[in-house]
Amino acid sequence: MVSINYSSREVSCKIVYYGPGLSGKTTNLQYVHAKVPKKTRGDLISLATDADRTLYFDFLPINIGAINGFATKFQLYTVPGQVFYNATRKLVLRGVDGLVFVADSQRSKRDENIESLNNLKENLIEYGYDIYTLPIVLQYNKRDLPDVMPIEEMQQDLNWNNLPYFEASAVKGVGVFDTLKMITKVVLNRATKKTEAPEAEAAPAAMAGVAEPMVQEQVGTAIEHRASTQIAPRNSASTAGTTVAPPPVSMDRPHRVEVREVTDEAGWGTQSAVSQEQTKKLQTDKVLIPKHPTLAEIESKLHQVDNTELDSPKKPAVKPKAEVDEAARSQFADAFEVPHVVGMQKSLKLRKKKKRFFLFRWFGGDND
Amino acid sequence: MAGDKLMVYWDDTEKIDVVMTKLLKGAEAKCALLVDKDGHLIARHGFTQTLDTTALSALMAGSFASTSEIAKLVGEPEFSVLFHQGKKDHIHMCLVGDRSILAIVFDDRTTIGMVRLYAKEAAVELQKIFEIVLRKVNSSEEGLSEAFTNSAEDKLEDIFRD
Numbered sequence: 441m442v443s444i445n446y447s448s449r450e451v452s453c454k455i456v457y458y459g460p461g462l463s464g465k466t467t468n469l470q471y472v473h474a475k476v477p478k479k480t481r482g483d484l485i486s487l488a489t490d491a492d493r494t495l496y497f498d499f500l501p502i503n504i505g506a507i508n509g510f511a512t513k514f515q516l517y518t519v520p521g522q523v524f525y526n527a528t529r530k531l532v533l534r535g536v537d538g539l540v541f542v543a544d545s546q547r548s549k550r551d552e553n554i555e556s557l558n559n560l561k562e563n564l565i566e567y568g569y570d571i572y573t574l575p576i577v578l579q580y581n582k583r584d585l586p587d588v589m590p591i592e593e594m595q596q597d598l599n600w601n602n603l604p605y606f607e608a609s610a611v612k613g614v615g616v617f618d619t620l621k622m623i624t625k626v627v628l629n630r631a632t633k634k635t636e637a638p639e640a641e642a643a644p645a646a647m648a649g650v651a652e653p654m655v656q657e658q659v660g661t662a663i664e665h666r667a668s669t670q671i672a673p674r675n676s677a678s679t680a681g682t683t684v685a686p687p688p689v690s691m692d693r694p695h696r697v698e699v700r701e702v703t704d705e706a707g708w709g710t711q712s713a714v715s716q717e718q719t720k721k722l723q724t725d726k727v728l729i730p731k732h733p734t735l736a737e738i739e740s741k742l743h744q745v746d747n748t749e750l751d752s753p754k755k756p757a758v759k760p761k762a763e764v765d766e767a768a769r770s771q772f773a774d775a776f777e778v779p780h781v782v783g784m785q786k787s788l789k790l791r792k793k794k795k796r797f798f799l800f801r802w803f804g805g806d807n808d
Numbered sequence: 809m810a811g812d813k814l815m816v817y818w819d820d821t822e823k824i825d826v827v828m829t830k831l832l833k834g835a836e837a838k839c840a841l842l843v844d845k846d847g848h849l850i851a852r853h854g855f856t857q858t859l860d861t862t863a864l865s866a867l868m869a870g871s872f873a874s875t876s877e878i879a880k881l882v883g884e885p886e887f888s889v890l891f892h893q894g895k896k897d898h899i900h901m902c903l904v905g906d907r908s909i910l911a912i913v914f915d916d917r918t919t920i921g922m923v924r925l926y927a928k929e930a931a932v933e934l935q936k937i938f939e940i941v942l943r944k945v946n947s948s949e950e951g952l953s954e955a956f957t958n959s960a961e962d963k964l965e966d967i968f969r970d
Contacts, residue, residue, distance in 0.1 A: 445815075
């Protein structure tokens with residue numbers, strides 16, 4: 441289920457690395473993290489145990505930039521491979537768009553591979569996925585180790601549906617990118633549909649409906665944006681209209697040099713152009729909320745909060761603070777007495793001085 | 809669930825924006841994120857420049873997923889509200905419908921009561937919007953264009969290399 445956000449013009453795909461424990465799923469991600477250009481990736485987040493075993497998942501976001509005006513993102517996840525983490529493993533699979541099954545090529549791991557694969561199939565079926573149509577790529581990892589199984593045998597064991605496969609050594613980086621390229625391509629291909637007719641003549645109508653309660657100047661700008669994007673969508677790159685391009689702009693038109701690209705380079709924490717604009721407005725308090733609640737409404741809500749909801753930590757914190765301080769002071773009055781502290785320091789200094797004196801006599805004296 | 813697509817269109821976002829802005833103003837929160845249960849970010853509002861929202865979304869979705877498993881173990885269908893309390897900043901998360909999470913980050917300038925109140929309202933409104941979105945998505949059969957995948961492949965070749 442590839443997530444497509446037409447308003448912020450983003451496509452987001454979730455790819456999960458699955459496989460038995462210690463087969464090299466996290467290593468795959470670490471290699472990708474190390475080799476991919478910094479501006480295209482986010483931080484690698486590992487929810488791991490103290491012994492560096494994956495506890496919940498590893499997460500690496502990759503943003504390959506704008507393609508046909510759509511910022512395309514891949515979210516790479518790994519699952520915990522150990523058998524008893526099946527509950528969490530299953531959670532990570534939720535909403536997956538593509539799978540990489542990382543198998544350990546060593547002969548001793550054969551049973552674990554098969555068990556993990558069966559577990560994967562079970563979990564997918566439970567979620568309602570079709571294991572014959574979901575994009576899956578196999579990676580036979582650790583080919584550099586001695587006593588590895590021949591590929592033919594592994595194919596027989598694991599490749600149930602003539603899936604693409606790669607030999608790899610994730611530690612050395614062999615085959616890591618080949619696998620990733622293949623799965624991303626398959627995922628995007630699957631998201632492609634023959635019909636491509638971005639919807640909604642209804643969009644402007646709905647927008648007008650929303651804009652209605654806005655204050656005059658805002659409506660003015662909203663209409664301006666709309667006008668620029670509707671009437672001349674091809675020229676919209678030069679205007680502020682790029683940031684608010686509506687669906688009627690067809691995706692295959694080579695018209696845009698996106699504002700998004702600039703923000704993407706700046707890093708992952710940046711906002712989409714649309715929401716940045718809104719934040720600015722918010723900061724300068726120019727945004728007037730449509731359908732603002734009346735004073736009476738707010739008061740009645742506040743009343744409700746006071747009576748029913750949790751007590752507010754803000755109000756009582758201000759006034760009684762001085763009282764609390766006073767009480768604490770009187771309780772620990774002796775700790776605040778200055779002469780006592782000074783006396784301690786003095787005696788400490790004296791002891792240090794004595795110590796230094798004896799040391800001097802012990803060592804320094806002999807040398808003389 | 810597996811077959812459902814998530815597509816957000818311009819007019820939907822416009823509606824979501826209105827709800828989120830109202831929520832932020834009303835609750836006086838720092839920022840609000842709307843996250844899909846699969847970890848995709850749908851919308852963000854407020855002061856999010858300093859936040860790694862991509863990672864936040866993934867982790868929040870993970871946190872919510874594990875919490876709902878815990879709920880099942882104790883015989884609850886789902887915990888619909890999660891609250892993380894920190895020294896300065898706190899996070900309030902609540903379910904919107906059955907597939908998205910509304911997360912609000914706030915500090916001591918406001919109170920948990922206010923945030924809960926406005927979040928509850930916003931969740932109901934957002935749910936209505938999502939119902940419309942889903943109906944629309946299920947009726948339409950569109951996806952990415954051929955041109956998109958072709959240029960994506962070129963870009964992938966370029967980025968994913970040793």
